[in-house]
Amino acid sequence: MNTTKEKGFTLVEILAALTILGIVFVSFMxxxxxxxxxxxxxxxxxxxxxxxxxxxxxWKENPMPLENNEGVLVLKKDTESSSDFIFYTYTRQDEPKYEYRVKYRVPSDLKSFTETSVTLHRLQISIYEKGKEISETFGYVEDGAL
Structure with a gap:
């Protein structure tokens, strides 16, 4: 009685394994x-x-940052400004060229603790690219800074 024990994979098993590995590889890619x-x-x-x-x-470090127009390409005080808010729109000369929109809240929205405490005004800075807002930040500046 002569029995041979064959070891290895069949062609079908190898093709099935390669197909499964290909699907996994494509999903990872x-x-x-x-x-x-x-x-x-x-x-x-x-x-x-x-x-x-x-x-x-x-804006915090310069009391009137846009009076000196060095580095500012286009500057305008928007017509949307009111007694509550002042809007500035400008573009800087250096790259990348984004449009900056600054919204300065005229009346302080923070209550003073004492009569001698500093009055703070909210400042919102938004950055636009091709008319779409891509970033913004908020902060406060002291009274009389703008």
């Missing part, structure tokens, strides 16, 4: 390309958040 797009968007968002915070610091 799709995930990696989506992660790349997400990372690019996140990087752009972080860059504009940094620019908005940098612009907020610029």
């Amino acid at each position: 799709t995930i990696f390309s989506q992660m790349n797009v997400f990372n690019t968007r996140t990087e752009s968002k972080l860059e504009t958040i940094h620019l908005a915070k940098k612009e907020l610091n610029f």
